[in-house]
Amino acid sequence: MKFHGKLTLVIAAFVLMACFRLASAQIYVAVNANQPSELIGSAGSDTIICLGDTISIGGNPTATGGSPAYAYSWFPSFGLSDDSVANPVASSGSSTSYILSITDARNCSETDTITILVDTCPNGIFAESLPEIRFYPNPASGEFMLEISKPDGEEIFSFELCDALGITWSRDEFQFAGKAFRQDIPVFGCPAGTYIIRLHSGEWNWSRRIVIMQ
Numbered sequence: 001m002k003f004h005g006k007l008t009l010v011i012a013a014f015v016l017m018a019c020f021r022l023a024s025a026q027i028y029v030a031v032n033a034n035q036p037s038e039l040i041g042s043a044g045s046d047t048i049i050c051l052g053d054t055i056s057i058g059g060n061p062t063a064t065g066g067s068p069a070y071a072y073s074w075f076p077s078f079g080l081s082d083d084s085v086a087n088p089v090a091s092s093g094s095s096t097s098y099i100l101s102i103t104d105a106r107n108c109s110e111t112d113t114i115t116i117l118v119d120t121c122p123n124g125i126f127a128e129s130l131p132e133i134r135f136y137p138n139p140a141s142g143e144f145m146l147e148i149s150k151p152d153g154e155e156i157f158s159f160e161l162c163d164a165l166g167i168t169w170s171r172d173e174f175q176f177a178g179k180a181f182r183q184d185i186p187v188f189g190c191p192a193g194t195y196i197i198r199l200h201s202g203e204w205n206w207s208r209r210i211v212i213m214q
Contacts, residue, residue: 036106039066043100043114046164047194048209049090051120057098058087059112066104073101094118095166117164119196119207131204135185135197139211143184148199150176157201161187161210164194187212 042059049055063070063086070086077083079092090098097115132149148157154176161170169190174181187195192214199206 036067036104037065039102039104039108039110040064041100041102041110041112043098043112045193046115046117048117048119048164048196050209051093051118054089054091055116056087057090057114057116058100062086062100063102063104063110066102066108066110067106069105071103073103075099075101090116092116092118115164117166117196133199133206133208135208135210139213140187141213142188143186144210146181146183146185146197148176148181150179150181151201151203154201154203157181157199159185160198160200161185161190162196162198163190169195190214 041063042061044057044059047055058072062072072084072086074080074083074088075098076096079090079096080098081089081091090096095115095117097113100112100114101109102111103109131151131154134147135144137144146159156173156175159170159172159174160168162168170185170187174183190212192212195210195212197208197210
């Protein structure tokens with residue numbers, strides 16, 4: 001239980017007198033019970049970046065509560081612009097989990113973790129055979145529309161939706177009908193976050209980021 005301001009405690013003291021009668025007295029003790037709120041740290045939400053991209057990590061704000069000022073420490077430090085600031089820029093060449101440690105002025109500490117998944121995000125093996133691909137809305141909630149123009153000679157392509165940890169949430173194989181493919185893709189069971197849409201055919205690979213909101 002947390003108290004703010006001054007707390008007055010009333011202590012009842014009973015004294016056994018020589019005549020075997022009980023006498024009582026009240027003692028008032030003033031206790032200063034001002035306490036800071038709980039220290040909370042936020043490393044940010046797990047996300048996906050394409051190889052070669054950069055992203056600012058940490059929360060908004062990264063630390064709340066406790067007793068300012070705050071000291072920040074990120075581990076590991078490789079791929080970060082500065083491992084001692086609230087919101088460093090990450091540019092790792094591989095998927096990495098960063099641990100944030102925060103210490104406040106009273107030497108209280110808190111930790112949090114963020115995972116950055118680095119994807120190759122290829123635009124296509126053969127540029128001349130890459131179809132026109134659209135998906136919307138982005139961010140999406142519940143479902144999104146996927147539209148693909150049919151490349152010459154292509155009949156089937158595969159679809160995959162992965163989260164920032166590389167876990168596949170949806171996988172399917174679709175067939176072109178006529179000159180194009182157009183279908184709603186349901187994402188009702190996916191937690192809110194950043195995902196990668198991956199499409200693959202015999203002649204091309206394609207991937208893009210999508211944000212899912214629930």
